[in-house]
Amino acid sequence: MRLSSRLKAIVDMVPPGMKVADIGTDHGYIPVYLSLNGISDYIVATDIKSGSLNKAINEIKKNKLSTKIITRLGSGLKVLNLNEVDIAIIAGMGGILIADILEKDKNIASTIKRFILQPMKASDYLRYYLNKNGYRIIDEDLILENEKYYEIIVAEHGHEIINDNIFYEIGKKLIEKRHPLVKDYIKYKIGKMRRIIDEVSKSHNNISLIENILYKIKKYEVLLNESEMPDNCRND
Numbered sequence: 193m194r195l196s197s198r199l200k201a202i203v204d205m206v207p208p209g210m211k212v213a214d215i216g217t218d219h220g221y222i223p224v225y226l227s228l229n230g231i232s233d234y235i236v237a238t239d240i241k242s243g244s245l246n247k248a249i250n251e252i253k254k255n256k257l258s259t260k261i262i263t264r265l266g267s268g269l270k271v272l273n274l275n276e277v278d279i280a281i282i283a284g285m286g287g288i289l290i291a292d293i294l295e296k297d298k299n300i301a302s303t304i305k306r307f308i309l310q311p312m313k314a315s316d317y318l319r320y321y322l323n324k325n326g327y328r329i330i331d332e333d334l335i336l337e338n339e340k341y342y343e344i345i346v347a348e349h350g351h352e353i354i355n356d357n358i359f360y361e362i363g364k365k366l367i368e369k370r371h372p373l374v375k376d377y378i379k380y381k382i383g384k385m386r387r388i389i390d391e392v393s394k395s396h397n398n399i400s401l402i403e404n405i406l407y408k409i410k411k412y413e414v415l416l417n418e419s420e421m422p423d424n425c426r427n428d
């Protein structure tokens with residue numbers, strides 16, 4: 193089975209031998225790949241919508257894995273038992289919804305060791321939520337597929353000091369590990385902010401908004417310079 197680069201990067205974050213839940217599985221490609229490749233022999237595939245879960249059930253049947261993958265219909269972590277899985281994957285949803293899923297069932301979340309999260313938007317909100325709610329980010333990955341960037345955040349329970357708000361927007365781990373895409377990603381984000389300034393200055397004269405964005409661009413540029421420096425000169 194061949195996965196998209198985004199899904200492949202997600203399954204690559206799963207260490208072998210762990211019990212896994214894929215929350216919001218939809219097509220079911222993640223659980224099927226984990227099972228076919230012997231990465232996990234205890235997998236729960238869940239979705240809130242029966243139509244989506246049925247797609248996963250069909251994919252599981254097609255691959256003759258119906259006795260190996262458990263499927264459950266329901267919202268978020270609610271469908272899991274306490275201590276049932278080691279890892280929860282929550283991918284392909286907005287960062288606000290992912291944070292909401294973690295928040296709603298804290299008792300179950302507290303028994304899951306690791307979370308592989310792939311927000312489609314609002315990754316800054318999700319990183320902030322994690323930081324303020326007893327999680328630390330242990331790894332990140334960045335994928336460029338069909339001209340779109342995808343962020344993958346791996347978190348565990350714990351604490352982390354974030355000394356600059358910019359690291360809610362650009363994952364600190366991406367800078368630390370000198371991720372090959374991080375510089376292009378920062379440039380892409382700067383480009384987006386410059387386009388916003390162009391639009392805002394055309395329609396109304398919102399000086400304070402423009403000043404805020406220019407301030408943010410400066411911070412991104414500092415990060416960009418730092419990520420180009422040799423290790424012994426960096427300040428992260």
Ligand SMILES: C[S@@+](CC[C@H](N)C(=O)[O-])C[C@H]1O[C@@H](n2cnc3c(N)ncnc32)[C@H](O)[C@@H]1O
Pocket residue numbers: 215216217218219238239240241244266267268269282283284285289293
């Ligand atoms: C865009 S799909 C992502 C599928 C897959 N995880 C991926 O990354 O390609 C989002 C899925 O999340 C499901 N979903 C949305 N809210 C959910 C919730 N609270 N609990 C479980 N599943 C949810 C949707 O029904 C949908 O099937």
